[in-house]
Amino acid sequence: MPTPITPRRIAIIGTGPTGIYTLSHLLGMGQPLAVTLLERGPQAGIGMPYSSEAASRAMLANIASIEIPPVVVPYLDWLRARSDAELGRYGLGRGDLDDRLFTPRLLLGEYYRDQLLILVRDAQAAGHVITIREGTEVQDIAPTPAGLMLATDAGVVGPFDRAVLATGHQFPDADEATRSYFPSPWSGLIEARVPACRVGVMGTSLSAIDAAMAVATQHGRFRRDGDDLVFDRDPQAEALRIVLMSRTGILPEADFYCPIPYQPLAVATGPALAACLSAPAPLDAAFDLIRAEIMQADPAFALRVGLGGLDADSFADSYFAARAEADPFRWARRNLAEVERNRADRVTVAWRYALLRLHEAVEEIVAELSDDDRARFDAGLKKVFVDNYAAVPPESIRRLLALRDAGILSLLTLGEDYDLTREGPDTVIDHPEGRDRFAVFIDARGQKALTSEDLPFPSLRGALLDQDQEIPEVAQDYSLLNAGDFTGRLCLAAIPYLMHDRPFVQGITACADIAQAIAGGMATGRRRRLVS
Ligand SMILES: Cc1cc2nc3c(=O)[nH]c(=O)nc-3n(C[C@H](O)[C@H](O)[C@H](O)COP(=O)(O)OP(=O)(O)OC[C@H]3O[C@@H](n4cnc5c(N)ncnc54)[C@H](O)[C@@H]3O)c2cc1C
Known part of the structure; x- marks a missing residue:
């Protein structure tokens, strides 16, 4: 009688796009698996940018459906299978659906969750053991002879042969937010009631535009007028002014049409x-x-x-x-x-x-x-x-222009030398052209690259710092190198820690590439340095 093969015990910490694509690629390895997915949010499979904490219905993804790597079915097919009512909730009609469409981020979150549930159902039917633990925050990871143990707010989980850290974005703590100062657009802004006042937004990228939209749509609504988009401001919101600012005072451009998949480069290969x-x-x-x-x-x-x-x-x-x-x-x-x-x-x-x-x-x-x-x-x-x-959806530019035409939006060039101070509830910016005061201020500068010091897992942080790894070093399969007992057992797929070596790593296609490399490493055991 053949000895039954023991499934590999794998933990995936975080169930955004990176976690989901990792599960999908692991299942393609053809080995029996026992995978535990841990998600601190109430629902697995959505990911931070696509959740209701980080997005409202109006906020658009800046990735066209053709670019999104399919999990089980392509995004466009999934969209076409939605009812008219479901599409209508996001302001979409059936005629809008094409492979270049930019959809609301919340809708993309629904796709990923749906796909994860199908993936898990099919994997279980094929004999894999898949467990989803929602509402479970991993707080530490400890290497033991039996395997990696995870300390969570719901008790210890493990042991695991391997773990994948797919915890995604890490922004300043929401606790720092007040009703007049938001250290990021995801520190309570979506639910906050912002009065019609002078609002400063640091940044001009899509996140900054989203922050401006989150405020503006509390004080009026966008309306189509023929081919134009106009913003009707509520009569009692006369005092609303939104100022986007950056060192250069340049706005992003609109996403442009191009062949996908990319054609090969001719010279700079x-x-x-x-x-x-x-x-x-x-x-x-x-x-x-x-x-x-x-x-x-x-x-x-x-x-x-x-x-x-x-x-x-x-x-x-x-x-x-x-x-x-x-x-x-x-x-x-x-x-x-x-x-x-x-x-x-x-x-x-x-x-x-x-x-x-x-x-x-x-x-x-x-x-x-x-x-x-x-x-x-x-x-x-x-x-x-x-x-x-980082070109933005054309619709986002249209909205900026509508706010401009409504007399609400302006742009401030800060130059290289400016000072930001908080004076009571106000935020004051001193710049070469003068001084600007804001009753509400939102820092929308996006994800910063983080170091080992910032890791919210004490044992892992300690192990890396003991090895003088200020920036965690990873192999081509994203498993940690020179990390004491974590070496080769933990894959680091959390974006902020990868940005030093891969400055453009953000984005769904990067998530899918990372996932493929991780699963490939687990299948073959090959672990060369990321760049050799
Ligand atoms: C506001 C915003 C908008 C974006 N829009 C786009 C876009 O339109 N197109 C695009 O291609 N890219 C976009 N990005 C880039 C983004 O990096 C990727 O799209 C993608 O979300 C990264 O996936 P992820 O799974 O690595 O991280 P996330 O999507 O952040 O998911 C990480 C998950 O891990 C969970 N988690 C974190 N810590 C723990 C813990 N300790 N224990 C358990 N669970 C934990 C989180 O709750 C979350 O569900 C955007 C980023 C931001 C911030």
Whole structure:
């Protein structure tokens, strides 16, 4: 009689997209599994950005349905299977559904939860043991000879052969929030009642736009007027003013049409960029490839920004120059019109598409740059890539313009030298142009890269700091390296801790890639350094 194979005991901590894709890839390994999914929220399978604590119905995901890696069924198929009433709740009609659609984040959360439940049901039917523990916060992880033990607010869970830390975003504590100061848009803003006053929002990205929307929609509503979107302010909300601010005072551009999956790069290929690491000046060698790629893709753009005479340090200034000089709202209106025209005609702007593909290829070598090159990269090229890939849904730009037209929204350029102070309930910003005071202030600058010190798991934090691992080192399968008894047993897939080596790691496609690498490592046992 064959000996029964003992299933591998795996814990997945956190059930956002990373946790879900990890489960999905693990189930594809063809080995018997005993997986426990632990989720501190009341419902597994939603993820922080897609939950009602972080999003209202109006807040859009900045990923088109075609880009979302399917869990069980593709997102668009899932959307098509919804009833008219379900779609209507999110302001969608059946005719809106296409592969380039940006949907509300809450709807995407519903998709992920639904997919997780199907995945678990099918896995159980296939003989795997899958346990979901909702409302269970993991507070520590301890390596023991029997396996990894998890201390949770509902008692100790374990042992496990392996654990995957897929805990996602970590923002300043909601406890720091007051009724007039929000350290992030996710520290109670969604439920807070914000009076019609002068509201400051630090940041101009999609998160900042969302914060502005969370406030504005308490004091009026958006309405279609032919092709236009207008904002009708409530009569008693005359005093509402929202000021978005950033160092540059530049607004993001609207997401643009391009072929997906990405076409291969012609010059700055993975191997060509990797070879730059052995050059005497790696960042400059990489920039030569980036420049050649853009010149080949879009000679007219290259001429316009004078690309031939630029280097890795000066490209960003030339890239942003015209936008920095223009009126930001006029620029946004023009950009929106161009994007909508191109979307209707299925036209791709070649330089935008080149930059979009380049950011992923270049990210592969960033961790291996010297400190000096890395500082140069962060000060220049990184800003260009972020601007390009963090383009926002066109509808978000339309809403900004509607708030502008309603006399509610303005933009403040802070420059490099500004001071933020709290004076009683007010927040005061001193900047080169003067002093601005806000009765309500929302810091919407997004996720910061975190270090081992910030890990909310004392034993793990201690083990990493004992090994002088200020930034946790991970292998290609995201398992920890040089982490004492955690080495090889715990995979670190929590975004803020990966951002040092992978500055563009945020996003659903990155979650799916990480999950695949983790499952691949567990299947083969191969654990090379992330960048070798
Ligand atoms: C506001 C916002 C909007 C975004 N919008 C988009 C977008 O439109 N498109 C896109 O591609 N990307 C977007 N992102 C990027 C985001 O990183 C990914 O989409 C994705 O959410 C990351 O998935 P995750 O599973 O790693 O983390 P999360 O989605 O954050 O999920 C982590 C889960 O772990 C749970 N958890 C945390 N700690 C514990 C613990 N100690 N014990 C148990 N459970 C725990 C959390 O409750 C949560 O459910 C957005 C990010 C933010 C912050």
